[in-house]
């Protein structure tokens with residue numbers, strides 16, 4: 671568990687979930703979100719262990735983004751709890767969850783187009799206690815394959831390069847868990863392959879991931895374990911081969927009742 675770098679951040683009381691496994695990084699219990707009469711996330715018990723690279727898939731409107739926003743704190747649940755490293759974060763604001771080791775990259779890039787690539791990386795690094803911000807930014811540029819573009823305005827990068835830059839910005843905080851919402855949407859085959867390589871290499875180095883994705887070729891490249899969400903509930907969980915061969919999963923994607 672990362673220690674909050676900001677001394678003003680207090681995450682207490684530290685209430686361990688009864689269902690938290692020793693190696694579980696993320697546990698949701700009975701997590702529920704209603705929008706009026708619509709239950710977007712319905713009593714979800716979702717566990718991710720340390721070191722996992724879990725993909726979260728499901729048809730449009732299944733509740734994937736809502737679940738992610740409940741985990742990051744962008745949304746408050748109607749019911750249920752969110753535990754991170756055994757600590758109850760349900761009522762902790764989202765910026766404090768970042769300090770606790772939870773990073774998120776939303777679907778559209780959130781970068782500063784007028785700043786250079788290196789300057790963009792320096793922004794999150796200022797949140798850390800590192801005193802070698804310039805060299806840390808360059809290390810990350812190497813990692814995300816953008817070393818040659820350090821001085822280019824971020825707005826000049828391709829869509830795929832911007833996504834890699836933003837993943838790099840999130841990794842500078844050395845999160846315990848990285849959440850990515852459709853990281854390869856709108857990318858070329860080559861760009862998708864480079865993001866897949868980056869995620870795999872960060873995961874090989876020990877970073878835990880939850881990745882929401884529709885592109886099944888990409889899911890196959892990066893993940894062995896997949897969770898399928900349908901109508902707000904966990905529908906299936908298992909190895910990618912089993913999930914793809916599951917006729918009930920195929921039916922929900924066709925909009926048929928399973």
Ligand SMILES: Nc1ncnc2c1ncn2[C@@H]1O[C@H](COP(=O)(O)OP(=O)(O)OP(=O)(O)O)[C@@H](O)[C@H]1O
Pocket residue numbers: 705708710728729730731732733734735736737
């Ligand atoms: N702020 C909101 N207000 C009302 N309804 C919402 C809100 N956000 C999401 N919903 C509804 O909740 C359900 C789940 O939406 P969500 O975006 O989480 O699904 P998703 O699985 O991420 O879909 P997609 O793959 O299309 O992005 C949908 O029916 C959606 O219309």
